[in-house]
Amino acid sequence: xxxxxxxxxxxxxxxxxxxxxxxxxxxxxxxxxxxxxxxxxxxxxxxxxxxxxxxxxxxxxxxxxxxxxxxxxxxxxxxxxxxxxxxxxxxxxxxxxxxxxxxxxxxxxxxxxxxxxxxxxxxxxxxxxxxxxxxxxxxxxxxxxxxxxxxxxxxxxxxxxxxxxxxxxxxxxxxxxxxxxxxxxxxxxxxxxxxxxxxxxxxxxxxxxxxxxxxxxxxxxxxxxxxxxxxxxxxxxxxxxxxxxxxxxxxxxxxxxxxxxxxxxxxxxxxxxxxxxxxxxxxxxxxxxxxxxxxxxxxxxxxxxxxxxxxxxxxxxxxxxxxxxxxxxxxxx
Numbered sequence: 001x002x003x004x005x006x007x008x009x010x011x012x013x014x015x016x017x018x019x020x021x022x023x024x025x026x027x028x029x030x031x032x033x034x035x036x037x038x039x040x041x042x043x044x045x046x047x048x049x050x051x052x053x054x055x056x057x058x059x060x061x062x063x064x065x066x067x068x069x070x071x072x073x074x075x076x077x078x079x080x081x082x083x084x085x086x087x088x089x090x091x092x093x094x095x096x097x098x099x100x101x102x103x104x105x106x107x108x109x110x111x112x113x114x115x116x117x118x119x120x121x122x123x124x125x126x127x128x129x130x131x132x133x134x135x136x137x138x139x140x141x142x143x144x145x146x147x148x149x150x151x152x153x154x155x156x157x158x159x160x161x162x163x164x165x166x167x168x169x170x171x172x173x174x175x176x177x178x179x180x181x182x183x184x185x186x187x188x189x190x191x192x193x194x195x196x197x198x199x200x201x202x203x204x205x206x207x208x209x210x211x212x213x214x215x216x217x218x219x220x221x222x223x224x225x226x227x228x229x230x231x232x233x234x235x236x237x238x239x240x241x242x243x244x245x246x247x248x249x250x251x252x253x254x255x256x257x258x259x260x261x262x263x264x265x266x267x268x269x270x271x272x273x274x275x276x277x278x279x280x281x282x283x284x285x286x287x288x289x290x291x292x293x294x295x296x297x298x299x300x301x302x303x304x305x306x307x308x309x310x311x312x313x314x315x316x317x318x319x320x321x322x323x324x325x326x327x328x329x330x331x332x333x
Contacts, residue, residue: 027282033299034124043311044110047103047304048142048325051333054302057102059096065119065127069101071109072117075151079114086114086148087314090141093130093199093228096122098128103302103332104310111311113308114152118144120169125310130164131226134172134238141169142177145189149303155192158314162301163264166195166256168202168232171242184277185251190246192253194313195303197262197300201243201270202234206263234270236288248279255313256283257306261329264297284309302332 006276021254057069072089077327079086087108091100097117121137130137145157158171170193173179181187204210209232212218218230231238248254254273268285275281286293286306295303305324312319327333 011240013243014177030128043320044107046308046323046325047107048101049333050302050304051328051331053103054299054331057099060102063126064098065096065129066124067098068117069098069105072097072101072115074114076111077114077152079152079154080112083111083113083315084154086116086152086154088141088145088157088159089115089117089149090159090170091117091119091130092161092163092165093226093232094128096127096129099127100165100301103304104160104307107307107309109315113314114154116148116157118146120144122142122227130169131228134164134169135176137169137228138177141173142179145173145179151208156189158194159190160194160196160310160314161198162196163297164199164228164232166193167198167200167265168238168242170195171200171247172238174252175242175245180249180252182250185249188249188251188321189294190252191296192255192313194255194257194310195271196257196272196303196306196310197259197265197268197297198256199232199265200247200256200273202239202272203232203265204234204267205229206266210237236237246276248276248281249272250276250278252279254279254281254315255309256281257300257309258288259286259293259295259300260285261294261296262300289322290327293327294329295326295327296329298330299327299332303327304333 034103091097097119105117117264119129120140121132179190212221215235222230243306256271258268258271265271272283273281276309290305293305300306305322305327308322
């Protein structure tokens with residue numbers, strides 16, 4: 001079934017650079033890598049107040065553009081009965097895994113998950129990734145998920161993504177590149193998709209995307225910014241193809257976590273999904289959970305309130321009430 005919430009705004013891509021810059025500082029202020037939590041141990045404390053993580057993550061991503069974030073890509077990790085599915089983190093447009101996941105990766109690792117975070121859609125050595133044609137990036141993700149399943153021995157993974165990484169990219173993978181088997185959902189490679197400010201149905205980019213589309217400038221912009229820019233505009237061929245047969249795939253649990261202050265994926269209700277056959281959807285507006293949360297698109301990957309919603313979606317049987325804390329634009333918290 002589908003649970004739809006309503007609210008207001010967002011653009012497409014630049015979320016990553018600030019998020020990157022802000023990513024490393026949360027880490028430096030105490031979220032550390034840690035080791036997997038012992039079976040039955042309580043979850044690690046909610047990482048409130050780590051507003052410097054995003055800047056440090058961004059700086060770290062410039063120095064190590066192809067490195068995984070702390071806590072991710074331990075290829076010897078084996079899932080536990082408490083957390084049987086590895087978590088694959090998919091970064092957003094114009095950033096890389098190190099920049100986007102400096103808060104989430106070490107936290108989930110401490111909570112006992114096997115965590116993996118690929119870089120995709122960009123050349124090695126460049127901190128600017130997720131700019132390639134989305135179907136090409138989806139094939140990279142497909143290969144990476146297969147590698148994770150083989151290394152861990154798991155039957156399925158859970159996907160957590162930000163912006164492009166939570167929206168059109170994983171949806172393309174699920175539908176066209178082997179992430180699901182609609183005739184036999186029990187054979188799906190993906191159990192759940194959790195999107196933070198996801199680019200699910202295209203964006204107007206606070207009017208910029210509408211302008212470049214109407215003027216026929218998307219190919220020109222994409223020649224500089226990458227094809228992912230055009231692919232994520234409202235009405236693009238990628239979005240039209242993807243949406244033709246509905247939003248969801250059988251057997252997958254979808255969660256959308258949006259903010260009314262999104263300035264990249266706009267209007268923000270474009271992020272919401274409608275459940276099709278044998279799928280479930282939960283659409284969450286962060287301000288309906290934490291009214292004082294002021295995160296916008298860039299800071300959603302560093303919002304500890306959103307992170308609690310992510311952990312609840314990963315393990316709904318042990319969901320906990322969200323402890324609302326301060327979360328700021330760009331910096332999170």
